[in-house]
Amino acid sequence: MAEMKLSFLYRAAVTKGEELRYISHLDYAGAIQRAIRRAGLPAAYSEGFNPHLKISFASALAVGVTSDIEYFDLELAEPLPPLTVAKRLKATLPPGINLLELRQLRKRKGTLMAEADEAGYTVDIPLTGPAEAARAAVAAFNAAPECVFHRATPKKTRDIEVKQYMAEAIALETGGETARLTMRIRITPTGSIKPGEVLSLLVDRYGFPGDERNAGLCRRALTGQGKSLLELDD
């Protein structure tokens, strides 16, 4: 029988800054893992031929999207005070990944992936037409009972009904040349929709007058049952 090893669980909240906008989720995770190793933290590793650091993330962020708050769970082989872990990690995280908060979890819970059920995004987009047209497009999208996005990947294509994932109506602010869309998107066990995909629908289907290719997407929040994922442990 395999030897049981004690491990100590921590949850961290970090950013993905402008510097890292074009880094994929996998590479972002790799950068955090190397930072943990640089910090010399006594990380727990998986058993087997190809051991890897025990770390898990909440929800993958697409290339081209920054984030004000991302979460990951990390297992250590020794119980270090969270402040010590945070201090050492802060010194080795690359520019663009700021450690916002780190807590020790008292007990093992479900995966972060399962806990996150909603994400908030903003999309800053240069306007290519009048603000009224932008408002009309958003209003039409918000009022539509359903709306299907055609997701094509190299492997397969799929039709997705988008409105089921919209937690609330998209809000629009316009100011001068640019507009800001704010959206809250549900993450469900059976799927979700990406903010970039919603934006594509708005532009292609609803005639939103914006320069989609120069839009800046940012995740502003990631929550479970309406609360920060750091609060869930209490």
Added chain:
Amino acid sequence: MIELTPDLLGAVTKPARYTGGEWNAVHKDAATVACRFALSMPDVYEVGMSNLGLKILYEVLNRRADTAAERVYAPWPDMEKAMREKGLPLYSLESFSAIGDFDFLGFSLQYEMCYTNVLNMLDLAGLPVWSAARGEDAPFIVGGGPCVYNVEPVADFFDLFVIGEGEAVLGELVDAFIAWKNEGRPGGRQGFLLRAAALEGIYVPSLYEPRYDEAGRFKSLTPLHPAARPVIYKRLLADFDDAPAMTAPVVPYIGIVHDRIMLELFRGCSRGCRFCQAGIAYRPVRERSLPRLLELARQMAAATGYDEMSLTSLSSADYSCLEPLVDTLMADFAAARMSFSLPSLRVDSFSIELADKLQQIRKSGLTFAPEAGTQRLRDVINKGVTEADLMAAVGAAFRRGWKAVKLYFMMGLPTETDEDIIGIADLAKKVVDLYTEIKGKRGVKVTVSVSCFVPKPYTPFQWFPQNTLAEFDRKQRLLKEHIRDRAIQYNYHDARVSRLEGVMARGDRRLAAVLYEAWRAGAKFDGWSDQFREEYWLSAFEKCGVDPAVYNERTRDFDEPLPWSHTSPGVETGFLRREWDKAMAASLTADCRRGDCTGCGVCQRLGVRVVDGRRQDG
């Protein structure tokens, strides 16, 4: 500062190639330094970032307070197109400065097929590609790397070349530049080039003129100025142990070709394979001491966070203290779960034991390089490997659980006959049968990879004609016919690329026009099979009236002047000549690493000596 907009980065493949900001990247304020040095490899980010020499130079230059070294690589064609459309010049990954604003732009020239990328990058930087056309304010374009042992085909595009190990020279070059700058740039651009030419190991091609005889044969490269030395010998680090080393390499966000710590055990290899230019170019062998390597390993692990370390060298298994090194590293880094790899395995069971200890990945298999299919031909090339060695090595591997081996060979070697080609198939079949014999069942995968031999300057085969395309084609088919076992997978190289490489490798300055025309027609990334377009080259040769066969298919006279003889790794021509004779007699030459000097002349010429932990006189 160059601004990259989302529409540009969002539309290209792997945008992280172009956005910098990596851990350990060095950002300095341009206003605080006296010299700005852009370091480049004319290939895509993932390849350029993997180059050990550039990583070392980046750190060594950035340790100087007065100098800022930054990186730049070749944008992939999709990015190049977008940059040209938007009018964005080539820029550096640290400060996003236009390359034209640097004092130096240094290219590491690792293989001939990158030459069109040099031209393309100069053009993208808004610089004239011909050195003679560049203005006073343009950066000095510097070349280095293994191609300097015949750099004539690109000589007219560069201002100067560094011959040998860059760490040994660049400091002096930067000093000379800063002094010249502080004195108010006396003599202008030419004034600096004359000062550079006075440094040992620096070749300034514009200070020489090639002469050709009536028949169009290369006759001489004549110095035009007293500062121009007739021969520029390579510079090297006599004491490699003590030399400035890489301790904190840049850690990329995206996967690169060699995405791991590279611990360089030693420089040089004197096994004496007669086809191998590196085996001459980096002589003599100079090892690092065990304590120094352990110190560097610890520093790099702490500075990068990598979980993989490669014990890098031309023939790592030859390191005199390899066992204690591996044991200590594995113990030191057990808690950090560091994995280790030996990139160059020897064909013997010692290597297999080591690979087993290191738990080298079993799925992808082990790689061996017998290089030739028969014992006779292996003796001709001085590859001291017998069939018994190979069988012992692969047998040991199979017993320890490996199910796949890769075997590297060359075709087109001197004295090669069809028997030697068929010998490749026979050898591969014997390896398959050995597996079946040991395991009592089939199930092995043997990959046979055959490249087309390119004769290189400063090797005993530098006078030998490369096989013609038709000959390579015939041999490739012959081998294919003889490989019948389904367990053997046969890969071969595109002979058209090897031919071009062969032309450039032993070319002269008249090829510059061909390169220019091929680039103008659209040639770039010629080393990438999906990008290579032979038609650009064929029409360039035709347009310039240059017959490529004169360069690669002609048998050279032993006493004919060679266009590369002025940039020398220090080897004596007499040694190369004797090695040719021994090759013809299929007679072997021993390694001087732990044995007697075999008279290549490098140590005497350059005033250095072999440094190896197991040498008796060491």
